[in-house]
Every structure is written in structure tokens, then in C-alpha cells.
Amino acid sequence: MTKSQQLRKLHSNDTVLSVVVMWTIWGNRSFSNSSIRRLESNTSILKHLISKITATGPISVAEYMREALTNPVSGYYVKNDMLGAGGDFITSPEISQIFGELLGVWCVSEWMAAGKSSVFQLVELGPGRGSLASDILRVFSQLKVVLGETDISVHLVEVSPKLSQLQAKCLTGDQTWTCNDDQPVYCSGTTCTGLPIYWYHRIEDVPRGFSVFLAHEFFDALPIHKFQRTENGWREVMVDIDPESPEKLRFVVSHSPTLASSMLIQKDENRQHVEVCPEGGVIVQKMANRIADDGGAALIVDYGHDGTKTDTFRGFKGHQLHNVLEAPGMADLTADVDFSYLRKITGNQVTCLGPITQRSFLKNMGIDSRLQVLLRSCHDPSTRAQLINSYDMLINPEKMGHRFQFFSMLSRGRLAQRKGMQQDTAPLPVAGFAELNVQ
Numbered sequence: 486m487t488k489s490q491q492l493r494k495l496h497s498n499d500t501v502l503s504v505v506v507m508w509t510i511w512g513n514r515s516f517s518n519s520s521i522r523r524l525e526s527n528t529s530i531l532k533h534l535i536s537k538i539t540a541t542g543p544i545s546v547a548e549y550m551r552e553a554l555t556n557p558v559s560g561y562y563v564k565n566d567m568l569g570a571g572g573d574f575i576t577s578p579e580i581s582q583i584f585g586e587l588l589g590v591w592c593v594s595e596w597m598a599a600g601k602s603s604v605f606q607l608v609e610l611g612p613g614r615g616s617l618a619s620d621i622l623r624v625f626s627q628l629k630v631v632l633g634e635t636d637i638s639v640h641l642v643e644v645s646p647k648l649s650q651l652q653a654k655c656l657t658g659d660q661t662w663t664c665n666d667d668q669p670v671y672c673s674g675t676t677c678t679g680l681p682i683y684w685y686h687r688i689e690d691v692p693r694g695f696s697v698f699l700a701h702e703f704f705d706a707l708p709i710h711k712f713q714r715t716e717n718g719w720r721e722v723m724v725d726i727d728p729e730s731p732e733k734l735r736f737v738v739s740h741s742p743t744l745a746s747s748m749l750i751q752k753d754e755n756r757q758h759v760e761v762c763p764e765g766g767v768i769v770q771k772m773a774n775r776i777a778d779d780g781g782a783a784l785i786v787d788y789g790h791d792g793t794k795t796d797t798f799r800g801f802k803g804h805q806l807h808n809v810l811e812a813p814g815m816a817d818l819t820a821d822v823d824f825s826y827l828r829k830i831t832g833n834q835v836t837c838l839g840p841i842t843q844r845s846f847l848k849n850m851g852i853d854s855r856l857q858v859l860l861r862s863c864h865d866p867s868t869r870a871q872l873i874n875s876y877d878m879l880i881n882p883e884k885m886g887h888r889f890q891f892f893s894m895l896s897r898g899r900l901a902q903r904k905g906m907q908q909d910t911a912p913l914p915v916a917g918f919a920e921l922n923v924q
């Protein structure tokens with residue numbers, strides 16, 4: 486058991502768009518099953534890409550990224566447990582239980598502020614090892630009095646068979662769970678806390694109903710297109726074979742416009758280089774539609790920017806930066822989330838808040854008091870040091886405190902003036918977001 490797992494255990498009882506997307510996805514599906522089966526090793530993704538580029542020409546960065554991360558046989562997310570000290574990167578829910586607990590409080594707080602719907606779906610996209618959901622469910626158990634007889638269920642959207650198994654073990658404990666890969670609900674069971682839990686490959690398969698959506702380090706893993714401003718207008722950056730070394734890949738700028746470069750660049754764009762994630766846009770649009778129609782809220786947490794950054798595409802392997810074009814399938818590939826793009830995509834359907842820094846959000850949610858409560862009940866010096874270090878990792882501006890951003894979508898009525906109330910007509914404040922950047 487790792488130190489962080491020990492720590493979790495110790496405290497476990499102590500808690501308070503588009504055509505372009507269809508086009509690129511269709512491209513991915515044009516593999517025959519037999520050619521997929523032939524992709525046995527990680528380097529086979531590289532071989533496959535090289536033969537594809539040889540046959541049909543350079544591919545988009547989005548297609549490259551999709552193959553490297555989610556190729557059904559050898560994709561990085563499909564076959565790896567990449568999280569934690571022994572993996573390629575570590576995330577906030579893995580660093581400290583406090584993170585998930587505070588997000589659990591946020592979910593309950595938004596459910597209350599939205600009128601305590603009798604049905605409450607917790608929907609997490611890309612749940613990794615299941616640690617965030619596990620910490621949140623512990624909070625739900627502690628807040629049973631508040632949640633009462635609410636019909637709560639858990640819905641996980643996960644593309645990785647390897648990670649969905651880890652999630653099932655983490656969240657259902659020793660209870661059995663059943664899986665049927667061919668069904669939209671490919672796995673189901675009961676959580677350790679007694680709630681029904683379901684797994685899906687796609688958000689559209691999650692049932693309709695009041696939902697709180699969470700996406701932690703999910704959007705950064707979705708494929709991006711890269712574009713470069715040139716004398717002749719916007720051109721897409723593509724992946725091609727390096728003529729000097731036919732076993733290697735290199736970036737090239739397309740000579741003529743592509744479908745993506747004609748459709749995805751905003752008219753008022755003033756950067757020289759842009760990354761656009763249309764798949765992220767489509768998912769945000771679906772969440773926004775559901776929040777508008779069925780009620781609920783969404784919290785998206787990721788490293789990102791508000792439409793200011795340019796070239797952020799990078800790879801990680803063993804906690805070190807890794808050349809994105811080397812050994813596809815062996816390293817994590819990621820790009821900062823452009824929150825300004827996500828906000829634009831939502832249109833007027835929902836109210837968007839943020840992005841605000843992780844430090845501000847967690848401070849507003851009371852991370853300092855929570856740390857003090859945990860420290861009061863902990864006397865082991867090394868565990869105390871671990872608690873303090875992980876707190877520092879989460880909120881220190883030099884560490885994760887400023888790198889990670891919180892962005893929320895709420896139903897439009899959520900922040901409307903509450904008519905008919907004589908004294909207090911102001912809407913309930915949104916937990917975590919002190920300064921409201923209401924659209």
C-alpha cells in the first residue's frame with residue numbers, strides 16, 4: 486500500500502460540434518477489426534500511423550492524439566494505469582482526500598441551491614482510479630441527513646477498460662459488478678455506500694435527469710487541432726513522416742486550408758497559433774443542454790487558460806516532459822483547456838462561472854479549516870507532514886494552486902433574483918466562486 490493510500494485509509498471515516506468531430510471520429514472508425522488486432526505493441530501505433538500517412542498524406546494533430554491515447558487496442562489510456570507516483574503524472578484527487586471531500590460538499594451545496602431535486606445523478610467524466618468519486622461518496626454518506634430520501638445514483642463516463650476495472654474495485658469494494666462491453670451501459674454495480682453505479686463510453690448514454698457533472702483532468706486529454714497563422718491565412722498543423730528519418734514523425738504546416746482550419750477558427754481570433762478541441766466543445770454543449778433542460782450543474786477542473794495561450798501541446802512520461810511525436814501510446818499527451826472556447830460553445834443556455842484558480846476555489850471551500858480538523862485528529866508526525874505537504878501541493882501558486890482552474894456551468898435560473906421573497910432577493914452564492922464572473 487502506498488503512503489497516500491495509507492493516508493486515505495487512515496482518514497476514511499473522518500469527513501465532514503460539429504461536422505469536424507464527426508469527420509475525425511469517423512476517420513478513426515475506418516479501421517477494420519482485423520487491422521486493430523494486429524496493433525499489438527505500443528510501437529505498432531507508430532507503424533500504423535506511418536503506413537497511414539504514407540498512403541493518404543499527413544494527419545491532423547487531433548487524429549494523432551486520438552490514436553495515441555484511445556486506440557482501442559494499444560492507446561495510452563486504454564491499457565495503462567498512468568496515475569500516481571509510479572505512473573506518468575499525479576492528479577489532485579490522488580494527492581489528498583481533502584480535494585474530493587471539498588468537491589463533494591460543492592455537489593451537495595449546488596443540489597441544495599438548485600431546489601433539492603428528488604433525483605440526483607453524480608456524473609463523472611474520466612474518473613481515473615475512482616479516487617475523486619470515492620471521496621465524494623464518503624461525503625454523501627456523512628451528509629445523509631441533508632440528502633434524505635433523495636434518489637442518488639453514480640454515472641461514470643470512461644473509455645478505458647483498464648481504468649474502469651480499477652474504478653469498479655475502488656468504488657464497489659468487494660461487491661460484484663457486472664460488465665457487458667457491447668451495451669451502452671457497459672458495467673454496473675452498487676457502491677460501497679449502497680448507491681447504484683453505472684459505466685458508459687459516451688456522455689449521451691447517461692440517462693436524463695438532474696445531474697451534477699464533474700470533469701477533473703478530462704478535457705485536457707481530448708484531441709486538439711493546431712493552427713498557425715500564415716501570410717496566406719490560417720493553416721492547420723499536421724503530422725507527417727520525417728523525410729530525414731522515415732521511422733520518425735514531424736510537424737508540418739498544411740499548404741492549403743483544411744476543413745478544420747476553415748471551420749474552427751473564431752472570426753475575432755488574434756493569436757498567431759491556436760489549439761482548438763472540438764470534441765471538448767461537443768461534450769460541453771451536451772452538458773449545457775442537459776443542465777438547461779433537466780437542471781443540475783457542472784464543474785470542470787483542468788490546467789487551462791481563458792483564450793490567451795498558444796502552443797501547449799505536450800507529453801509526459803514518468804513525470805518528465807516527453808517529445809509528443811515519439812513513441813505514441815507510451816506517454817500521456819495533453820493540451821491546456823481553452824475555457825473561453827468552452828464558454829462560447831455554451832451559448833446562452835447556462836450561466837458560466839470562472840475560470841478561477843484552484844487555490845481560490847479550495848480556499849473558498851474551506852480547505853484551511855478542513856486541514857486543521859484532520860491535523861487535530863492525527864498525531865503521527867509523518868502523516869501530519871504528508872497532510873501538510875499535500876495541502877501545499879494543492880494550493881501553492883508555484884505548484885498546482887495557480888496551474889489548475891475551476892470552471893462551472895449552472896442552470897440560468899440558479900443565479901436569478903429570487904422573486905417573491907421579501908427580504909433576501911439575492912441568489913444563493915455559489916460555493917467556491919467568491920468573485921462571480923457571471924456571463
Ligand code: SAH
Nearest residue numbers: 562576611612613642643644645701702706
Ligand atoms: N479524473 C482522474 C483521471 C484523469 S486522466 C484524475 O484526475 O485523477 C483522464 C481520464 O479520462 C482517464 O480516466 C481516461 O481513461 C479518461 N478518458 C480519456 N479520454 C476519454 C474519452 N474520450 N472518453 C472517456 N474517457 C476518457
